Amino acid sequence: MLADLQEAFRVAVLDPDAAMPAGLTAHNGVAPARRFAVYRNNVTLGLASSLESRFPASVRLVGEEFFRALAILFVRAHPPRSPLLLDYGDELPGFAETFEPAREVPYLPDVMRVEIARSQAYHAADAAPATLGVLSAMPPERLGEVRAVFHPAARLLRSAFPAATIWQMNSGGEAREVTDWSGEDVLVTRPNLDVTVQILPPGGHAFLVGLRAGNSLGMAAESAFAEVADFDLPGAMAALINAGIICRFEL
Template sequence: MPATFETSFAKALLGAEATFPPGIAAHTGAVPARRFAVYRNNVMASLGAALAQRHPVIERLVGGEFLAAMARQFVMQHPPRSPLLAQYGEEFADFIAAFEPARELPYLADIARLEAARTRAYHAEDATPLGGDGFAALDAETLGDIRLQLHPSAAILRSPFPIVTIWAMNSGELELQPIETGQGEDALVVRPHLDVEIRALPPGGAAFLQSLAGGRPLRDAIGAALADHAGFDLTGNLAGLIGSGVVRAILSPAERTP
């Protein structure tokens, strides 16, 4: 089909105005405006459902009706670029941050980022995490020069809001209780085995992991963590690395991260 027809069809399908694309005819000779309207509604509903499936905690927080209205606005501004609906909505968090009716829930965009990271982790490459034995064999003299390759599913998110606690209380991980929304939390999202895990990182932990993810040697990562939080606990964070399964491999000083 000509590009001009595809453009007009897509504009009519996902545009804000309920227009009908030219060049479409039914075998009966009648203009199939009603059928197109049904198709348009089905497409909008399917994309909205994909967003809801990817963001169940967002739906729990705002309700199905609010999410459906927000999703409809999003779909019109951000039509899908891939046939894989599991990947649809990468811009949703930024959209929420600018969505005026959601301003009373300032943490909502970061919850969306957390849920998007959870989906990406679920579909990430499988990899066997490194166990404690791999760390036990390290040479103390060259410890600061090693680099750690993180698990391909790993993501680190930083937020001025308690996103891990909010997510856990609205996904069944924790019981609902009053919280102080001004208390920030950093999150680690990783799928070391079958299930995606979301963990709150200790002070300095996010800067530590971000530095390691950027290919910096352990010595530099420790420095970044201490600069971020003077009370950074190296022993506790190293134990967290092992326990969370976030490390895929230890690289010697001569090796480079992929």
């Protein structure tokens, strides 16, 4: 009985057209339809506000009214599955791709994915980044066999749009016209205290994806060269050390 009431309450609190669940009463014995409607509205707007807090660049990109309408529909279709709201909204980019008004802003879902990656990186576990000295101490003839263990905060994204540039412009960066609409490969991480967002050079995404999958440096480099013939391997090695995305190197 209680389980049935709870399920009816859950359904009704997210559906503005649903009737008030049976069995609810006020202190004066009157069916509290108006109070329930206020509660339902507060729940929906509260969850929508949590999404606005997690996606500030996306809000700025499309405007508060547009984002609020999107967020309310998302809340009703995808209510939280946990009382912890730190990761609520991970499905929002996919939902935005089906939101008809958002078709005029096709890069919005990928900007959201950058914001999700930043949020995940911020809350990831701490780990000490590996230094160049560790790699230099390994036998040179065996460097191709080395495998890398990624920092828990590292996130990789591939976008058909300049998603990182658009995110940066809507996060307090320089406001300018985007003239190059080429796609961007993005690395998000937090080696120390600050989350960083970096646009990877050609071949960098393939190289890091290979390493993250457990491939050796040699195999990851082959993947990068297959994608970009003039891939800068020495530069990529220096960049991954400087970015602090590797915790340790292993033979």
